[in-house]
Amino acid sequence: MDYGHPALADRLAAEYVLGTLRGGARRRFDTLLPAHPLLRGAVADWQVRLAPLADSVLGVEPSAQLWPRIEQRLFASERQDALPWWRRLGVWQGWATAATVAAIGLGVLLNQPQPVQPPIVIVLNANPDAAGVLPARFVASVTADGRALVLRPVDAVALDANRALELWAVPGQGAPRSLGLVRPDQATTVLRTQLLDNTAAFAVSLEPAGGSPTGAPTGPILSLGSI
């Protein structure tokens, strides 16, 4: 079945959202969805069209034991899937690189004759969960004293005009800190005083134009690299 064909994609998406797509066909569709932007777009459109049908559903209070069961399932022991995305770095083994050393002339940038220690290079790999949203990989070079970071996209990111890419320093505990917006097509330089303090990883998220309105990531995490 050619899932790239728009009319067929639309018909399947409609029946998927309505609920009449069943059995093997539904399972196949579910499997393909993450990798097919055309299908996902069609599904999103049908969800918008049919969404009001679900508004009139009368609410039914779940039994009191349900929430404790959910908590137990997710949080009882510190399970991997209970960790927020920036702590699930083990899942990214094979994707994240160990810290490597490269000679990059950041000394010129900081008006220093020569860095005392070589810069740290971190590869921010594409988040497999978000690869369907917007593929994005970056390389970050950070001076050893943590005062400057240069972020470079591996390939130019196809960013919509009404979106922005925002860079975050992710601590071991606590919320990510914004390092500001970064360019999708060229290197961006970030100057701070302590980029490496209390930082376990760097991440790039997709935000509305102008960046996150809340001070925390509001869009999907496209790319992550641990130090």
Added chain:
Amino acid sequence: MTTASPRSEERSRDLAALLAQVSLGDRAAFRTLYRHTSAHLLGVVLRIQRDRAQAEDVLQEVYVNVWRAAQSFDGRLSQPLTWLTSIARNRAIDALRRHRTEPATVSSTVAGAGADDDHDMLQNFASDAPGPTDLLEQAADARALRQCLGALSGEQQQCVALAFYQGLSHAEVAAHLRQPLGSVKSWVRRGLMALKSCLDRLGVAR
């Protein structure tokens, strides 16, 4: 473009903010999200999975999904409640093949739901008479859908209602209506296409 009411827009923003916090691992925000949405989502699931115990199992799956997938919610692409409702409907439909060994019979043996209830619900939705949806502040999208549903043939409306509201498959709709399977598939397909053209004309979705 949706011209949502101020109250529903505010609710949407609140839910989006909660989801953003959940994506950061904020358990308190997750608890709040559950408190605000679990009754609605259980209602959604119960329409498809009538057994209360199984529906609550499904709801547990739904919130586990929400916790894990919160980081992929994009507030620019979809409304939070639509996103949550879709997860609930999908998990409920997936659970049907696991728990249902025979097709659900849509009859008055199901407590509280006569065979005509959902037709009536759709009639109310499709007509101008005040119905449950009129008690809420309506988004323009809901009015558009109501208008477009009203333009479908009776058979098309019935099939769409049974499929959406009761989670019936083509075969189950055919059994319920005592109509050939081919006719039901055709009514569903044509009904959906007619909805799409009508809603496109009114500017809903793309």
